[in-house]
Amino acid sequence: MLVDDKIFLGTSTQPEYIALKYGNRHGLVTGATGTGKTVTLQVMAEGFAAAGVPVFAADIKGDLSGVAKMGKAKGWQTQRAQEIGFSEFKDDIFPVIFWDLFGRQGHPIRTTISEMGALLLSRLLELNDTQEGVLNIAFKLADDEGLLLLDLKDLRALLVNVQERAKEISTRYGNVSTASIGAIQRSLLVLEQQGAENFFGERGLDIADLIRTDRDGRGFISILAADDLMQSPRLYSTFLLWMLSELFEELPEVGDMDKPKLVFFFDEAHLLFDDAPKALIDKVEQVVRLVRSKGVGVYFVTQNPVDIPESVLSQLANRVQHALRAYTPREQKAVRVAAETFRPNPAFSTEEAITQLGIGEALVSVLESKGVPSMVGRTMIRPPSAQVGPILPEERKAIMANSPVGGLYDTAIDRDSAFEVLTRKARDKQLAEERQQLEDEERKTAKRTYQDDAPKKRRSTRQTPAEAAMNSLARTVANRLGNALVRGILGSLKRGG
16 A cells, blocks of 8 residues: 555555655645644654655644554554554654754754744734834844844843834834833733743754755754643744745745655644634745745644635645534534535535545545646545654653754854843943043132132032933933843743753
């Protein structure tokens, strides 16, 4: 049943395959909880990796880590292989790189504030249109003045600077309100408490490190530890969207290939589209449509096809539908919608089959010759070859210790950027003003020494209200930036620990 240039998925009335040359035409894996989506994801990841295609996948429950350990041909896996006539089934193990935004269960993944961009950052911070406009102004100011925005303390320092220069900046770029700056700062604090400070900084992820093969020509499976990350679903979805955008921006056009350069699995895909503004959905649609010309296949994994906007769903050619339950009118409608996405099979009712599928069964439709969707087949998914279920923590550590990216990302780098530049400017301004005040006082003292004995009204040496305000402003900027440095150092120690 194993065929060159194809990935064996399982058996209906015939073997069901994904053709590698259509692997970049994207796909969809759907089904209710407990129906076998994770096993299907593992089967597909193993298939692509065995064919020399690198894979990136989020591991929501930790189960996918088992691909890094040799399977044991016994129990339900052997039984299922026999049921579908898969005589070539054998144990196997696959090359894996573990990643983790928090740096606990894998190598850290980082990007800079500048690389994230205002649009994605606004979504991450859940800003309204006005606040997003102010954030765009801040980014524009940073670009114009050559300020590097690498991490959260850089952005906080920039926002302080924007607030203090609000009148000047509003004249040049548009209105900047104190209320909007405050709202962004509060959102940054919430984001920091969720652990996002680990994500922003350097060394930034090199996309080339996701497109690796081992010495045997197998593609590395990059697994993102997402069990903790799912506690911050907005961070999870924004991160994966950023990664998809990076793949699109950095990879060259390759046209049609014999197999994809990378396959990207987006688990819990509904989180990407929940409450997303139309502008963002349009961007996702555009990226999904164009990224296949870069040799990247995107596979969304979610409970129901209705979780995906129609404009994106129409681009997902390779489909695996596990069981859905239809107890309520809304669920019944979802089943009808799911059934309508398949090319009908006269042998059975697609709508009825969706509610009758057992664990491990799925409806499968993939691109065949000339890119035409196959007739939907009621398919028993093949068993994975590697271990099903999570590996032990010590096994994960051993794999990380021998990782091809070991040492590249594990230590954060903090180079001279907006925070340091603005801190120096604020302190230089404060020192200059204090020096000027001292010189003024010395001139006043010298003038009094040479005055006539005639009694004159003594001039006050106190600061004028304007002078006091300027000095207070400089001290406020310097102190606030200094506090940001303290928080930044604590953040670095926390990351290192």
